[in-house]
Amino acid sequence: MKIFITTLLAAMLTDNYVLSRSIGICPFLGVSQKLSSSLGMGGAVIFVMGCAAAVTYPVYQLLAMLELTYLKTVAFILIIALFVQLVEIALKKLLPPLYRTLGVYLPLITTNCAVLGVTINNIDDGYGFLLSVWNAISVGIGFTLALIIFSGVRSRIEAADVPEAFKGIPATLVAAAIVSMSFSAFTGMI
Amino acid sequence: MTGKNGYLQEFTKGLLRENPTLVGLLGMCPTLAVTSQAVNALGMGLATMFVLIGSNCVISLLRKIIPATVKLPCYIVIIAGFVTIIDFLLHGFLPELHESLGTFLSLITVNCIILGRAEMFASKNPVLPSILDGCGMGAGFTLSLLAIGSVREILGAGTWMAGTPIALTLPAEFPKLAIFSSTAGGFMTLGVLVAIAGILTRKPLPKEVGCAGCPMADGCRSNGKESCK
Numbered sequence: 001m002k003i004f005i006t007t008l009l010a011a012m013l014t015d016n017y018v019l020s021r022s023i024g025i026c027p028f029l030g031v032s033q034k035l036s037s038s039l040g041m042g043g044a045v046i047f048v049m050g051c052a053a054a055v056t057y058p059v060y061q062l063l064a065m066l067e068l069t070y071l072k073t074v075a076f077i078l079i080i081a082l083f084v085q086l087v088e089i090a091l092k093k094l095l096p097p098l099y100r101t102l103g104v105y106l107p108l109i110t111t112n113c114a115v116l117g118v119t120i121n122n123i124d125d126g127y128g129f130l131l132s133v134w135n136a137i138s139v140g141i142g143f144t145l146a147l148i149i150f151s152g153v154r155s156r157i158e159a160a161d162v163p164e165a166f167k168g169i170p171a172t173l174v175a176a177a178i179v180s181m182s183f184s185a186f187t188g189m190i
Numbered sequence: 191m192t193g194k195n196g197y198l199q200e201f202t203k204g205l206l207r208e209n210p211t212l213v214g215l216l217g218m219c220p221t222l223a224v225t226s227q228a229v230n231a232l233g234m235g236l237a238t239m240f241v242l243i244g245s246n247c248v249i250s251l252l253r254k255i256i257p258a259t260v261k262l263p264c265y266i267v268i269i270a271g272f273v274t275i276i277d278f279l280l281h282g283f284l285p286e287l288h289e290s291l292g293t294f295l296s297l298i299t300v301n302c303i304i305l306g307r308a309e310m311f312a313s314k315n316p317v318l319p320s321i322l323d324g325c326g327m328g329a330g331f332t333l334s335l336l337a338i339g340s341v342r343e344i345l346g347a348g349t350w351m352a353g354t355p356i357a358l359t360l361p362a363e364f365p366k367l368a369i370f371s372s373t374a375g376g377f378m379t380l381g382v383l384v385a386i387a388g389i390l391t392r393k394p395l396p397k398e399v400g401c402a403g404c405p406m407a408d409g410c411r412s413n414g415k416e417s418c419k
Contacts, residue, residue: 022222022373023293026302029218070278073296074270081263110262113219113300120296165385169215173381181374 004134006190011138013186017114018146019176020183024114028147029172031105038151042144044105046137048087049115052080053136056119057129076119081110114143150179200319204326210303211334212387217303221335222376224294228351231339232332233287234294237276239328242304243321244272249312250320256313265308270299286353303331334383341379346370 017023031041056076063069088106091099109115118139122132153175162171210216220238225231248268249256256264277295280288288295298304307327312320344350345367348360369375 020373022376023219023297025218025222026216029215070274073273073277073299074267077266077270077299078263081266111300111302111305113297116300117293117297120293124293165389166381170381170385170388173377173384177374177377177381180372180377181369184372184374 003131007131007135008138008141010190011135012142012145013183014188014190016142016146016183017117017139018143019180023117024112024143027108027112027114028143028150029169029176031108032147032151032154034155035148035151037105038144038147040101041105041108042140042147044102044109045112045114045143046140047102048080048084048106048109049118049136049140050133051087052076052083052115052119053122053132054129055079055083057122057132060123072120072123073116077116080115080119084110114139146179150176153179197319197322200322201326201329204323204328204330205333206330206387207391208327209330209334209387209391210306210327211331212384213391214303214306215384216306217301217331218380219297220294220301221338221380222373224291225335225339225376225379226342226346226371227290228336228339228343229353230287230290231335233280233284234291235328235332235335237280237291237295238298238301238304239325239332240276241269241272241298242307242328242331243324244275245269245304246307246312246320246324247317248272249308250315250317253313261309261313262305265305265313266299269304269308273299303327338376338379338383341383342370342375346372346375 011017015021018025018028027041027045031037056079059075059079060069060072063071063075084106088099091102091106118136122135125135127135154172157171157175160171166174204210206213208214211221217238220234224234245265245268249265252264252268273296276298277288280291280295307323311323315323340350343352344360346369348362348364348366350358352359367375370379
């Protein structure tokens with residue numbers, strides 16, 4: 001039980017994928033303008049990450065049995081791409097309200113390196129099935145947390161008086177540096 | 191696009207004018223994650239360049255064969271294949287670099303620069319320009335990473351290219367700013383370099399990363415919708 005709590009806290013605070021490991025920066029910068037889109041993207045990522053971890057674990061066991069583990073990158077990215085398509089089709093048919101909220105973010109997730117990253121890290125760290133899925137969900141929660149915090153910071157930048165050369169992305173990056181710095185205070189907590 | 195100048199331009203556009211990292215703002219994850227040391231930055235840049243040239247070449251050769259409906263999975267498999275090759279090569283010949291790049295080697299697969307060049311260039315152009323485009327974009331990416339890595343390593347650790355024959359060490363009285371070795375320093379260095387590149391190219395930066403700066407915008411179903419603003 002203890003390991004599940006520490007995994008969650010580590011993924012959210014000390015080892016946040018976006019702010020400490022710099023994985024998943026593109027959606028972090030691209031979709032964090034508004035709180036609503038941050039929440040939508042975060043929800044979609046948590047869901048896809050959890051499912052991707054659940055699907056890739058048995059596939060890796062199969063590859064290990066056949067001694068083809070070097071194919072894991074190719075296999076995992078294909079599974080994720082396929083899976084995202086499937087989820088999109090299924091949501092559209094079965095749960096239209098959820099599709100309207102999360103649907104637009106789904107295509108962007110295939111190239112979200114945090115999803116591929118978490119499945120590969122699960123294997124490298126030797127997690128079992130349950131812990132893999134839980135770790136993936138925790139990482140997704142950490143990603144969402146970073147997006148939500150940063151969307152608040154960004155709405156303030158828009159009102160700030162920024163030097164001409166720094167307008168737009170450079171100012172956003174410097175603000176991200178400050179948010180990331182504040183997260184480094186959690187180091188050593190676990 | 192014909193003649194010597196045309197080919198030369200395919201190569202040079204990636205260096206500054208259409209630099210994928212500092213002007214296009216693509217492939218942010220490796221840009222921030224592996225650049226705390228100049229050596230790792232250079233290694234990551236060259237590995238990505240290898241994959242980019244290879245995938246551009248193969249995709250350009252197959253551009254009339256790959257059906258439009260399944261082009262993305264096809265591109266991803268080709269790219270992932272080259273990533274596996276470079277993974278093996280580094281593991282065999284440069285085990286130390288392989289160790290320090292870790293997961294980020296596998297993550298080259300989802301580097302949007304590579305998928306972006308496949309979609310925007312290699313799938314529409316003959317082989318030779320595609321290879322040159324791959325060289326130029328790869329070189330631009332490598333140079334940007336090396337610049338970020340050098341700034342971060344010099345300010346953060348007081349060394350440059352540590353662990354190589356050309357390593358330099360700053361005198362001990364030079365203050366070390368540990369913040370530049372952390373992720374926060376990466377964000378900050380990138381922010382400043384993007385601002386400098388904006389001044390050098392005298393081009394208005396893309397306001398947001400969103401769809402405007404995204405090479406996948408053509409094929410992306412959420413293009414133009416609310417989320418992409």
